[in-house]
Amino acid sequence: MIDLSNWLWPGAALGLGDEFTRPWWYFSLLLWLLFGGFSLLSQRHDPRAVRYWLFFVLCFAGNMLLIAALDAVSFYLGFSLLSLSAYGLVIHSNTAKARRAGRLYLQLAVLGEILLFSGLILRASAADGRFDWHSWQTVPLEPLTLTLLLLGLGLKAGFWPLHWWLPQAHPVAPAPASALLSGVMIKAGLLGMLMFLPATDTLMQQWAPLLLVIGLISAFYGILAGLLYTQPKVILAYSSVSQMGYLLLLFALLSLTGVAALPVLLAYVVHHGMAKGSLFLYAGMAGEAAGRIWRQALFWLAALSMMALPLSSGALVKTGLKTQLAAANLPAWLNGGALSQLLTMGAVLTALLLLHLAAQLRAPNNKQSNHTAKASAVNSAGRWAFLTLLVSALWLLPWFMVQQWQLAWPTLAQYAGLIWPLLLALLLRWLWYKLGWQLPAYWYNRNAAVLYYSLRLKRLYQPVSQQQRQWPAFSLRPLERRLNRMLQLLVVATTALLCCLMFVALIFSAV
Incomplete structure (x- = not known):
């Protein structure tokens, strides 16, 4: 276990200390590696490959974080990172159909985040402000809290009647991204239900x-x-x-x-x-x-x-x-x-x-x-x-x-x-x-x-007749493009390296 309570918030910790999260983490890591290797070949000549890998790495980090989380805040951060970053994989092709599916996915993802956050606040309040799993297991559930958590996590899990985004997002995403959405990411909602609902x-x-x-x-x-x-x-x-x-x-x-x-x-x-x-x-x-x-x-x-x-x-x-x-x-x-x-x-x-x-x-x-x-x-x-x-x-x-x-x-x-x-x-x-x-x-x-x-x-929230704000004639867009070209490879490489180092440390700490 990696105790982070002195660095972050009380009860913050990461680890794979039980027989439940350990196989889930290893199985998810195996699929991420296989789909990542497939993506290296399938996205090799894609002009938007850098954007794909950026969101891919962010989703990977969020997924691994929520599985290894030993407290509610860490789980929520990983869950949010996974949910919101997956939007970039859904709209990757940049077609009208992909943007339409991405809009629906993002709307439901934000709704799910609000419901989940509300349920976690109620659960933490019932647990006297504690966020670790062991404290929450002994606190009885309340009807409103249970409803909010089921809806918030169910929107990610994708079972009926909370499945609306699945048939829209899968057809437009690249094949390895669709495999990740169905094979790994929707399981995050089920994992949250297992963690939050004794x-x-x-x-x-x-x-x-x-x-x-x-x-x-x-x-x-x-x-x-x-x-x-x-x-x-x-x-x-x-x-x-x-x-x-x-x-x-x-x-x-x-x-x-x-x-x-x-x-x-x-x-x-x-x-x-x-x-x-x-x-x-x-x-x-x-x-x-x-x-x-x-x-x-x-x-x-x-x-x-x-x-x-x-x-x-x-x-x-x-x-x-x-x-x-x-x-x-x-x-x-x-x-x-x-x-x-x-x-x-x-x-x-x-x-x-x-x-x-x-x-x-x-x-x-x-x-x-x-x-x-x-x-x-x-x-x-x-x-x-x-x-x-x-x-x-x-x-x-x-x-x-x-x-x-x-x-x-x-x-x-x-x-x-x-x-x-x-x-x-x-x-x-x-x-x-x-x-x-x-x-x-x-x-x-x-x-x-x-x-x-x-x-x-x-x-x-975005009316068609909305007046567009008139910006000054000068633009910083050329400078932004130049900075993007300089930093895009550095950002992806640095993020991937930090994720690898974190999970290697997690593995050795679990051993």
Whole structure:
């Protein structure tokens, strides 16, 4: 542990002292390194590469800081740095669509920061001004505080109905940035919920069944909404909404089953981060995979893991989820058997969505990545090597989960229960094409209504008729450009060096 209370504020500290934050930190660091190596190749010829790396490093620093934080203030600083810096990755392409998505993301990020800050102030007041985790664990939650924290952290986590920014931000961000948004960054909201909302709290246990129902709604909504789109990254974004619903369900089970559900939740976080990161990277390079079986096999290996194919990490976490649900102390109005059947139906829909994604990636009118493939053909082998490494780690993950978190291998009966949903999804997909099932055309690829309200909100604080301030004729812009050229490389290099030094010191202190 690194005690910073003498330098900063009372209780300020960083460390990886427990079995919960340590694997989360190492897993996140691994994904940041893999996606960073991929970005070195994919952004090599990008004219806006310096800006990309600046926001990339800031997001990295914020993410690592909030995981290692041992007090609420440090967590909030890291969370804010991550949330606000991700805006630069969302608008990286500088297109009109990217700016529109960035505007919505920033509005919701600022709203989430306000809600989270308000909840933390109330929580600190109840804890007599103390900010360390141990002091907060013994302080009972209040309804207003719990509501503010769930909303503020839920906007980052992206589960229904707080998911509005996800389907807008993912399609416009670069492929490695989308992989980070879905694989690592949205987990910050879930981590905050685990830190700020003790599972043993009486009010949390009362609200847990409601959160369980919201998680199930998010799981089904994300899949059904994704089936109405043909853009691969939008489909993957809605898939993330669905998977965050399952993670919210596991979070609720912590209050109903105790710490027994924690290893399953950690395993699910790691599984989803690797699998969804692999799919986003593949979606960004799909134009290069035509006619190359081994490249297409990487997609199917990641997709089949998401479909919970036997011997995959998905099979391990899905059976663990059902086991914890069966052991949960559910209220009378929730039927455990019916919930288990809903999880099985969710597996069918998840497989159906990924088969729909595969069809869209092969569609001849889907050329979103062809220009990228042509512009960076010299780096193609390196980028596919990073994707191969990530997919290989994904399929080695079950053995790590069994050894480190003592998860049980599924039985033969459970494996059979995992295979038939996949077979049913294949049958439904075949009938879909054979019988030509289609909804009315206006149901597909619709713009979200939230974009309209985002524009209306912008008009409130930036009216179209607003008088522009007349500046003097002289301008300091040439001097600013000259300074930017001189400092841009220095700022990025210095920031990266400071982050590396800080985390090396953190690792040695934890050891």
